[in-house]
Amino acid sequence: xxxxxxxxxxxxxxxxxxxxxxxxxxxxxxxxxxxxxxxxxxxxxxxxxxxxxxxxxxxxxxxxxxxxxxxxxxxxxxxxxxxxxxxxxxxxxxxxxxxxxxxxxxxxxxxxxxxxxxxxxxxxxxxxxxxxxxxxxxxxxxxxxxxxxxxxxxxxxxxxxxxxxxxxxxxxxxxxxxxxxxxxxxxxxxxxxxxxxxxxxxxxxxxxxxxxxxxxxxxxxxxxxxxxxxxxxxxxxxxxxxxxxxxxxxxxxxxxxxxxxxxxxxxxxxxxxxxxxxxxxxxxxxxxxxxxxxxxxxxxxxxxxxxxxxxxxxxxxxxxxxxxxxxxxxxxxxxxxxxxxxxxxxxxxxxxxxxxxxxxxxxxxxxxxxxxxxxxxxxxxxxxxxxxxxxxxxxxxxxxxxxxxxxxxxxxxx
Ligand SMILES: [Mn+2]
Numbered sequence: 001x002x003x004x005x006x007x008x009x010x011x012x013x014x015x016x017x018x019x020x021x022x023x024x025x026x027x028x029x030x031x032x033x034x035x036x037x038x039x040x041x042x043x044x045x046x047x048x049x050x051x052x053x054x055x056x057x058x059x060x061x062x063x064x065x066x067x068x069x070x071x072x073x074x075x076x077x078x079x080x081x082x083x084x085x086x087x088x089x090x091x092x093x094x095x096x097x098x099x100x101x102x103x104x105x106x107x108x109x110x111x112x113x114x115x116x117x118x119x120x121x122x123x124x125x126x127x128x129x130x131x132x133x134x135x136x137x138x139x140x141x142x143x144x145x146x147x148x149x150x151x152x153x154x155x156x157x158x159x160x161x162x163x164x165x166x167x168x169x170x171x172x173x174x175x176x177x178x179x180x181x182x183x184x185x186x187x188x189x190x191x192x193x194x195x196x197x198x199x200x201x202x203x204x205x206x207x208x209x210x211x212x213x214x215x216x217x218x219x220x221x222x223x224x225x226x227x228x229x230x231x232x233x234x235x236x237x238x239x240x241x242x243x244x245x246x247x248x249x250x251x252x253x254x255x256x257x258x259x260x261x262x263x264x265x266x267x268x269x270x271x272x273x274x275x276x277x278x279x280x281x282x283x284x285x286x287x288x289x290x291x292x293x294x295x296x297x298x299x300x301x302x303x304x305x306x307x308x309x310x311x312x313x314x315x316x317x318x319x320x321x322x323x324x325x326x327x328x329x330x331x332x333x334x335x336x337x338x339x340x341x342x343x344x345x346x347x348x349x350x351x352x353x354x355x356x357x358x359x360x361x362x363x364x365x366x367x368x369x370x371x372x373x374x375x376x377x378x379x380x381x382x383x384x385x386x387x388x389x390x391x392x393x394x395x396x397x398x399x400x401x402x403x404x405x406x407x408x409x410x411x412x413x414x
Contacts (some may be wrong), residue, residue: 001025001026001027001028001053001055001057001119002019002023002026002056002057003027003029003030003054003056003057003058003059004016004019004027004029004030004034004058004060004061005030005032005037005040005041005043005044005059005060005061005063006029006030006031006032006059006060006061006062006063007031007032007033007037007061007062007115007117007382008031008032008033008036008170009062009146010142010145010146010161010162010165011062011114011115011116011142011145011146012031012032012061012062012063013031013165013174014115014116014138014139014142014177015059015061015062015115015119015172016031016174016357017138017174017177017178017181018116018119018120018123018129018139019059019123020174020178021121021129021135021178021181021182022123022128022129029174031170032063032319033357034063035291036060037060037063037065038065038069039288040228041058041065041069042069042072042075044058045069045072045073045076048076048081050076050079050080050081053219054080055082055257056081057082057083057084058081058082058083058084059083059084059085059086059119059281060083060084060085060086060087061085061086061087061115061116061118061119062086062088062114062115062116063087063088064085064089064092064095064103065085070095072269073085073098073100074098074100077098077099077100083100084100084101084102084122085098085100085101085102085103085120085410086101086102086103086115086119086122087101087102087103087115087118087367088103088104088105088112088113088114088118089103089273089281089282089283089284090105090273090283090285091273091276091277091283091288092282092286093105096351096357099337102118102122102206104118107121110280111143112143112147112149113143113147114142114146114147116139116142116143116145116146117139117140117142117143120135120143122137125278131253132181133185133186133187134180134181134184134185134186134187135181135187137179137186138161138187139162139185141155141157141158141187142158142161142319144158144204145158145159145161145162148235148286148287150338151239157189159236160189160197160244162235163197163200163201163204164189164193164273166232167196167200172352174213178298199394200342202234204216204259206238207232207233207237208233208236208237211228211230211237211241211331212240212241212244212312213309214228214229214309215227215228215241215245215309215310216228216304216307216308217245217248217307217376218303218307218308219373220300220377221278223249223250223270223275224247224248224249224250224373225249225250225251225252226241226242226245226248226250226251226252226301226310227251227252227254227300227304228241228251228252228253228254229253229254229255229256229350230253230254230255231255231257231258234262234264235264236252237251237253238251238253238264238287239266240260242265242266242267243262243266244312245310245328245372246267246369247368247369247372247373248262249265249267249269249270250263250265250267250270250272250275251263251264251265252300252302254292254300255292256292257299258289259291259292260287260289260291261279261281261289261290261291261292261296261300262287262289263275263283263287263288263289263290264286264287265285265286266286270308271285272284272285272286272287272288273285273288275288276288276289279286279295279296280293281295308333310376310378311331311333311376311378312378313378313379314378314379314380314381314382317376317379317381317382317385318382319382319386320379320380320382320384320385321386322364322368322379323364324341325341325342326342327340327341328340328341328364328379329379329380329385329388330368330371330377330378330379330380331377331378331380331384332371332376332377333375333376334375335375336352336353336375337351337352337353337354337380337388338350338351338352338371338375339351339354339370340364340367340371342364346362347360347361347362348360348361348362348363348364348366348367350367350370350371354408
């Protein structure tokens with residue numbers, strides 16, 4: 001008998017789909033979370049009697065076991081048991097020390113690997129499965145999605161496959177895909193699926209718009225983190241938030257019900273797998289996660305709970321426009337006024353409520369990044385900018401001091 005214990009996301013489940021195509025009823029497939037895997041492997045080893053079932057083969061894909069089970073699996077293999085662990089997570093590379101494990105980050109042709117694309121290579125290489133066009137297409141879509149490359153290559157079908165995965169139950173998805181891969185000459189969505197996927201796109205857009213308004217920012221350790229509570233659409237949400245707020249080092253998505261935290265970044269200067277490892281998790285440089293321990297709860301939930309959401313930059317301004325050398329007006333989270341202007345070539349200065357701050361930046365982007373990270377500043381609307389200008393002009397004309405005690409352009413009474 002064959003056994004496959006695999007992750008319960010698209011990449012993991014697609015390993016199960018390939019396994020069903022290859023082994024049919026001769027394989028027992030389980031879709032698991034990380035904790036579920038440890039439990040399941042423990043049970044497997046407890047009841048395994050190698051002498052009675054010498055042909056039993058246990059595959060583990062897209063997940064790795066804890067150190068206790070790592071040791072037990074190795075003993076099991078030394079005693080004659082058969083195990084193949086196939087994974088592509090950077091944090092699992094140390095498993096390559098075992099002859100029964102294969103942790104590969106890149107295919108030979110340079111493409112980033114996913115568990116499904118590695119398992120497909122394994123199955124076809126060992127002639128458990130023959131290559132077909134539809135299998136090739138399906139595996140490539142899963143790989144593009146799981147490695148985030150679908151965005152760069154603009155392969156929307158990869159994202160849509162994941163959307164479909166989340167709209168169906170795992171069992172339904174498995175049955176549908178196995179049937180399609182075994183019967184259709186090429187892999188496509190049917191008309192009905194295309195239609196519900198379109199509806200899903202609109203739903204995701206609305207969800208993200210709402211979540212954008214709940215994002216808070218805080219320094220945790222030395223990193224400026226965007227924190228949001230969300231149960232669904234983590235990739236879409238993180239990608240959108242990371243794009244609008246490039247001053248954030250990474251995005252932390254908290255799922256209280258699932259007791260999980262996902263970390264995502266689109267920056268090269270941050271490796272979120274090492275951030276996740278600090279809290280007992282792991283993953284990839286750009287996408288990782290961990291369970292919500294007491295420490296995570298305290299740092300990311302409790303200590304940030306009273307913060308106000310990030311204010312978005314004013315849109316559609318005509319006068320107060322980023323990068324303008326004569327000056328750009330920002331408002332801090334506390335509604336202080338910050339004025340950014342080019343004071344001499346290559347030097348951007350900052351005024352805080354009319355008072356010059358004692359440091360400068362060589363580019364506008366650096367100055368903006370500083371005030372966004374440290375003061376939660378947002379680009380002020382044209383109305384505030386014009387109001388500041390007119391008050392300033394009035395003060396000059398009246399010969400009063402240029403700045404009132406309350407700062408630049410602020411109302412002095414309410
Ligand atoms: Mn994966």
